[in-house]
Amino acid sequence: MLDPKIRDDFPILSLEVNGKPLVYFDNAATSQKPQAVIDKLVEYYETSNANIHRGIHYLSEKATEGYEESKKKVARFINAKSYKEIIYTRNATESINLVAYTLGLSSLSKGDLVISTEMEHHSNIIPWQIIKKHKKIDVEFVPVRDDYTLDIDEYKKLLQRKPKLVTFVHASNVLGTINPAKEITRLAHKAGAFVLIDGAQSVPHMKIDVEDIDCDFLAFSSHKMCGPTGIGVLYGKQEILEELDPFMGGGDMINHVTYEESTWNKLPWKFEAGTPNIADAVAFGATVDYLEKIGMRDIEKHERELVSYALDKMKKVKGLEIFGQDDRVESRGGMVAFTLKYAHPHDVAQLLDEEGIAVRSGHHCAQPLHEKFKKSTTSRASFYLYNTKEEVDKMIAALDRVVELFHS
Amino acid sequence: MDLYKKEILDHYKNPRNFGKIKTEAKSTHGENPSCGDSINMDIVFKQGRIENIKFSGDGCAIAIAAASMLTEKVKGMKIVDVADIGFQDIQKLLGVEVSHSRKNCAILALNVLRKMVLQELKQQK
Numbered sequence: 194m195l196d197p198k199i200r201d202d203f204p205i206l207s208l209e210v211n212g213k214p215l216v217y218f219d220n221a222a223t224s225q226k227p228q229a230v231i232d233k234l235v236e237y238y239e240t241s242n243a244n245i246h247r248g249i250h251y252l253s254e255k256a257t258e259g260y261e262e263s264k265k266k267v268a269r270f271i272n273a274k275s276y277k278e279i280i281y282t283r284n285a286t287e288s289i290n291l292v293a294y295t296l297g298l299s300s301l302s303k304g305d306l307v308i309s310t311e312m313e314h315h316s317n318i319i320p321w322q323i324i325k326k327h328k329k330i331d332v333e334f335v336p337v338r339d340d341y342t343l344d345i346d347e348y349k350k351l352l353q354r355k356p357k358l359v360t361f362v363h364a365s366n367v368l369g370t371i372n373p374a375k376e377i378t379r380l381a382h383k384a385g386a387f388v389l390i391d392g393a394q395s396v397p398h399m400k401i402d403v404e405d406i407d408c409d410f411l412a413f414s415s416h417k418m419c420g421p422t423g424i425g426v427l428y429g430k431q432e433i434l435e436e437l438d439p440f441m442g443g444g445d446m447i448n449h450v451t452y453e454e455s456t457w458n459k460l461p462w463k464f465e466a467g468t469p470n471i472a473d474a475v476a477f478g479a480t481v482d483y484l485e486k487i488g489m490r491d492i493e494k495h496e497r498e499l500v501s502y503a504l505d506k507m508k509k510v511k512g513l514e515i516f517g518q519d520d521r522v523e524s525r526g527g528m529v530a531f532t533l534k535y536a537h538p539h540d541v542a543q544l545l546d547e548e549g550i551a552v553r554s555g556h557h558c559a560q561p562l563h564e565k566f567k568k569s570t571t572s573r574a575s576f577y578l579y580n581t582k583e584e585v586d587k588m589i590a591a592l593d594r595v596v597e598l599f600h601s
Numbered sequence: 602m603d604l605y606k607k608e609i610l611d612h613y614k615n616p617r618n619f620g621k622i623k624t625e626a627k628s629t630h631g632e633n634p635s636c637g638d639s640i641n642m643d644i645v646f647k648q649g650r651i652e653n654i655k656f657s658g659d660g661c662a663i664a665i666a667a668a669s670m671l672t673e674k675v676k677g678m679k680i681v682d683v684a685d686i687g688f689q690d691i692q693k694l695l696g697v698e699v700s701h702s703r704k705n706c707a708i709l710a711l712n713v714l715r716k717m718v719l720q721e722l723k724q725q726k
């Protein structure tokens with residue numbers, strides 16, 4: 194386990210909620226921010242604020258440097274070849290949409306196949322439904338088996354239909370399943386497909402190496418990894434990005450403009466129209482520094498130990514059913530979705546909130562997955578580097594009280 | 602635990618007027634897609650009144666308790682009076698203040714009921 198002193202880095206963790214110390218277990222929705230990141234944001238506005246790429250004055254250069262430095266850090270963080278492969282968006286959702294609206298609109302045509310999976314977040318379902326409408330493509334979903342893993346045999350069968358794109362969630366935000374990204378990618382490439390990975394729940398929690406996985410695109414969000422809201426990342430292989438048309442048009446993404454037509458800027462700027470979210474990007478650079486200082490492997494180990502501890506205890510709560518893998522801690526992310534036999538997820542979340550414990554109830558933007566397993570909603574506790582076993586104990590005690598209240 | 606007073610839990614665990622009406626009742630369904638609460642309501646209207654009412658469905662304690670209490674209240678009432686019932690009345694029935702985030706739970710049954718009552722009023726005209 195990580196040193197609990199880490200908690201002192203996060204000012205919000207000393208809050209009291211409903212007269213109780215905050216226990217923040219909603220990290221899959223968004224994470225809390227360390228002081229270093231908050232300070233960086235303030236420092237940027239106090240000492241560096243200017244628009245980038247368009248000025249030759251001192252501040253503009255300083256802001257540009259901070260923005261580009263941030264991309265270099267992110268490139269190193271996921272082992273991309275260069276910052277040219279790092280595009281900033283608003284969030285993982287926009288990153289996925291960027292691929293849909295560029296590659297999807299320009300390279301897919303009627304009858305082409307896109308393979309996705311049954312465990313996707315809505316953000317990796319809806320964009321493809323939109324492209325399906327525009328381009329009359331087919332979208333197929335790799336089934337989730339009863340053990341909450343992907344049915345790789347079915348996937349291989351689908352690959353025989355020569356898909357143009359395979360897109361999948363690396364770590365499920367509900368089941369905790371971590372999919373074998375490298376193997377899925379290898380098989381997809383063999384079948385001649387591009388590969389887009391939704392890394393929203395994996396990049397914050399484990400060491401990701403895009404060269405090793407060999408995916409063509411990877412989407413993730415700063416706000417789920419201790420960084421500010423408003424910054425998302427799309428990693429793309431340079432040679433593929435070079436070939437794609439731009440996403441949005443406007444300032445900064447162009448090279449030469451006439452009234453009739455224009456040429457595009459170099460990577461990665463070709464994909465970033467208009468003034469970007471400079472301040473948050475700079476603070477995101479500081480976020481990467483922070484995570485690297487602690488170490489992604491240690492964060493992963495910490496969460497694995499915590500989730501295994503939580504699973505053991507949760508299984509003993511009367512009438513509690515886990516939605517997701519409960520025995521494969523070795524390939525599992527740090528979150529647990531669950532239902533209680535006697536209480537509705539909404540009531541569970543509300544009663545835990547009264548004890549200062551933040552969990553989420555709902556379908557977690559994975560409604561089709563819930564419906565497949567005949568669940569309307571679930572509660573979800575999701576952990577991060579600053580959570581402790583003592584906090585898990587508090588949640589277990591609170592759950593026991595919920596059971597008592599509803600069962601008696 | 603204010604929201605989870607004994608009365609509310611009692612109505613949740615033993616909802617009144619729960620089930621279906623087999624005769625020529627009218628039936629309508631309503632749901633809160635974001636939380637998965639869903640309620641079905643069967644009503645027999647007779648001579649401008651609600652002669653019989655039952656509900657079924659699945660939801661949180663607030664949604665179910667509110668539905669249970671509401672059906673108790675309106676059984677036998679004149680339709681025109683039922684049309685006047687609002688969120689405030691539901692809060693009164695529940696006996697607690699319902700926070701913004703739970704308002705949709707509390708008024709799910711009322712929404713279904715209002716839909717049916719307004720339709721009935723229209724048909725009478």
Ligand SMILES: Cc1ncc(COP(=O)(O)O)c(C=O)c1O
Nearest residue numbers: 284285286314316366393394414
């Ligand atoms: C697996 C997964 N993909 C995508 C997203 C979308 O992230 P964002 O809302 O930051 O775009 C989320 C966040 O909830 C997620 O959990």
